[in-house]
Amino acid sequence: MVGTTHHRTGVEGVEGGVGVTALMVAAARAIETHRPDALARDVYAEHFVRAAPASAGWPVRVQQVPDGDANPLWGRFARYFGLRTRVFDDFLLRSVHRTNARQVVLLGAGLDTRAFRLDWPPGCVILEIDREAVLAFKHEVLDGLPAIPRAVRVPVPVDLRDDWAGALADAGFDTAAPSVWLAEGLLFYLPAVAETYLIDTVDRLSTAGSALAFEVKLDKDLLEHRDSPLYTATARQIGIDLLDLFDRGPRPDSAGDLADRGWSTSVHTPFDFTRRHGRGPLPERNDALGGNRWVFASRSRP
Template sequence: MTALLVAAARAIETYRHDALARDVYAEHFVRAAPASAGWPVRMHQVPDGDANPLWGRFARYFGLRTRVLDDFLLQSVSTDGARQVVLLGAGLDSRAFRLEWPPGCVVYEVDREGVLAFKQKVLDGLSATPRAVRVPLPIDLRADWVGALADAGFDRAAPSVWLAEGLLFYLPPDAEKSLIDRVDRLSTEGSALAYEVKLDKDLLEYRDSPLYTSTTEQIGIDLLNLFDRETRPDSDADLTSRGWSTSVHTPYDFTRRHGRGPLPEENDALAGNRWVFANKART
């Protein structure tokens, strides 16, 4: 359901006159699932438009996130030379199909079997063709995804690019630590990683925020019941201690950079969101 929420947001973003990112596949995922078939996929389908906390501000947040992480991936493969891209908790990500990948890129999509099967069915119906070598890996992140990645041809001696988009705040702290440790062990010099975290001391402080209440009321998803509310590990510092260089940004840094996107507000459920970018230095 959360993957469908993000897909609906990407669909709305796609058809804005000032779109930050475009994903022509997103609306098809939303329409194909009975649970989301009635959700808006165009802004004109939202009666109160951008004033709607869910389909306005929150959807724009996902549009901005998509653009920023698209740029990160393309920068990593185009300028830094990595050719292996691993999407952890890939969900309904369609980057293998919509981004202009350099020759030789391989995109590994790691997620549960049911999610990837649904995505494949929709893409097959559209006769979609990937723009890189695409390798779906139907495995739960609690299982041996490292082994599955190796069996699928992942070369740990070659630079890789990792993305954990909208994933870590659902995981218990020990699971986040384990994931970061595995990414580090699988990454040679020249590799890169981007992930999203929430640094709120108390997520429940924002329970009555417009963003959370509208998501619950309009589509029945209570995000706070899905997020893990234990104290988060300092994965940024962990990576730094392992030889990675990191930078941490708020979404609003990129709103200012692009001239559009969500802005801070009172009782802001996005206040603790951080986007972290890390590179494993070459020696």
């Protein structure tokens, strides 16, 4: 299949820039899936990796990596993505069960397969927002697999720099009902003004009982870690210079902005969850993950 024209219609969406990072995260999820102590399992992930020419030769099992877990990219960084997947999986399921929210919005959904692999309660609708080309690639791969969603899945093809709130409304989003939102591995690619618009819009569209999780980087100067093993290995092994993709302007305090609007917020380092689960990355010197924060917010009043 790789090298044929079978997947050419949508493959452009993951062949350059931020799109390739979706393949990197999919490869990490595949590696995590095949670990005996996997924190999360995604049986679809390796099919995305194999279907795109940009990633067809990447490992999907840690045994395919010559230095295994000692590899900064496919060891430590992949473990990070495995941990992140598990933590945000838990957040989504906990939120829909606790609040009775039945609409889940994945902002910048990429190659997310949560609609297919999580055990959703009856009546859940999963709205996946991303660029049309990314969603087209995902559909082409999944259409060739025995993949059946476990909730109503609604793709919303729109760029998050455009009027995605209007597209969400057109897709049937109900502003009167509570909702659960996830922005995973997204905000640091967006200009600060787009992050502010996204948080403002989530706030405007969320009624009492809604919840939101997102990931940010607090580094004052991202270039401080330019020579970190994580960044240098990623650039050398798969040709992705993450620092060229990140927006390096000053970032808004989105967690603080939500708290000012009455949301209950908590901010965690990934290492907090490494300690909780007993596996995942721990702090090290010159650490490109040191500024990463996972933010969880809930709205108890409109």
